Amino acid sequence: MDVKARDCVESKEEDHMELRRGPWTVEEDFKLIDYIATHGEGRWNSLARSAGLKRTGKSCRLRWLNYLRPDVRRGNITLEEQLLILELHSRWGNRWSKIAQHLPGRTDNEIKNYWRTRVQKHAKQLKCDVNSKQFKDTMRYLWMPRLVERIQAAAASNATSTTAPAASTTSTSVVGTGQTVFADDHLGGAQVTSSSYTLENSSTTATSSDSFGTHVSPMSDFADYYSSSNNNNPNPNCLQATQDQFSGNYYNYGMDFQSLEQSNTWLDTIDGSDNLFNVEDFYFLQQQFNFNM
DNA sequence: AAGCGGGGCAACCGCAGCGTG
DNA sequence: CCACGCTGCGGTTGCCCCGCT
Numbered sequence: 001m002d003v004k005a006r007d008c009v010e011s012k013e014e015d016h017m018e019l020r021r022g023p024w025t026v027e028e029d030f031k032l033i034d035y036i037a038t039h040g041e042g043r044w045n046s047l048a049r050s051a052g053l054k055r056t057g058k059s060c061r062l063r064w065l066n067y068l069r070p071d072v073r074r075g076n077i078t079l080e081e082q083l084l085i086l087e088l089h090s091r092w093g094n095r096w097s098k099i100a101q102h103l104p105g106r107t108d109n110e111i112k113n114y115w116r117t118r119v120q121k122h123a124k125q126l127k128c129d130v131n132s133k134q135f136k137d138t139m140r141y142l143w144m145p146r147l148v149e150r151i152q153a154a155a156a157s158n159a160t161s162t163t164a165p166a167a168s169t170t171s172t173s174v175v176g177t178g179q180t181v182f183a184d185d186h187l188g189g190a191q192v193t194s195s196s197y198t199l200e201n202s203s204t205t206a207t208s209s210d211s212f213g214t215h216v217s218p219m220s221d222f223a224d225y226y227s228s229s230n231n232n233n234p235n236p237n238c239l240q241a242t243q244d245q246f247s248g249n250y251y252n253y254g255m256d257f258q259s260l261e262q263s264n265t266w267l268d269t270i271d272g273s274d275n276l277f278n279v280e281d282f283y284f285l286q287q288q289f290n291f292n293m
Numbered sequence: 294a295a296g297c298g299g300g301g302c303a304a305c306c307g308c309a310g311c312g313t314g
Numbered sequence: 315c316c317a318c319g320c321t322g323c324g325g326t327t328g329c330c331c332c333g334c335t
Contacts, residue, residue: 117301
């Protein structure tokens with residue numbers, strides 16, 4: 001809950017009524033919740049006035065949709081959700097609201113923040129543009145298969161243990177080996193269309209006990225995509241496809257892995273932190289893309 | 294312990310689309 | 315047809331928190 005309200009009342013010279021800006025207080029939240037519970041949502045400008053909130057209609061709408069709505073999911077973005085976000089973004093780009101429609105309980109703002117803070121960060125670390133072909137190819141042919149790998153591992157762990165992994169949802173099954181998850185426009189969950197693995201009945205049910213604030217699952221960052229041995233990759237076709245597709249190598253695409261090697265922050269950490277690569281991963285990339293180091 | 298810097302996220306801003314009078 | 319208001323979307327900003335030095 002947002003208890004860090006400050007005295008950020010700002011007056012608009014042209015307005016008689018002072019409009020509040022900045023973080024919402026608990027009292028404001030209750031007002032909005034109570035009013036919507038009684039009168040429903042919509043017509044936000046009149047709602048704001050009728051509810052006695054010194055906020056713009058847009059602010060009320062945003063607060064409701066992104067935070068107060070009862071079906072808003074709080075907590076870690078699951079592996080399946082990460083995979084879906086990557087896939088859907090590769091199809092639709094920055095169409096956050098459209099992407100959010102396929103992640104029940106997740107808001108466009110949340111997904112947008114996830115993308116900007118997590119995905120773009122790694123693009124920056126790779127010194128390539130997040131919209132560049134090489135970065136998209138890296139996502140599709142490296143990160144996403146590795147993510148599927150982790151989903152499979154989590155599913156297998158679920159099957160053999162009564163203790164569920166932290167980042168796993170309950171009813172996901174990953175079938176076969178392959179490349180790409182697609183979320184059809186009419187689907188709420190991920191399904192496979194043109195590849196050899198599938199996500200069936202991908203559950204996006206809230207784990208609900210999570211505290212406020214969305215956090216990416218600590219076991220599911222991009223660093224994980226590189227953290228296991230190449231030998232364990234269940235998707236050899238994917239990597240083969242990668243090499244088939246790119247006769248060149250990623251270094252030639254402009255990915256500055258040499259500078260990564262020279263960067264201590266990249267290679268010194270093997271503890272599963274937020275770094276994209278560790279030493280093992282570096283050799284993995286080297287092998288897969290014929291880097292000349 | 295204090296200062297600093299970056300990450301992460303809530304909230305704001307500007308714009309476009311749509312409906313209505 | 316036009317003006318106006320409302321809504322929704324994507325981009326951006328502000329600031330708290332936390333780790334590092």
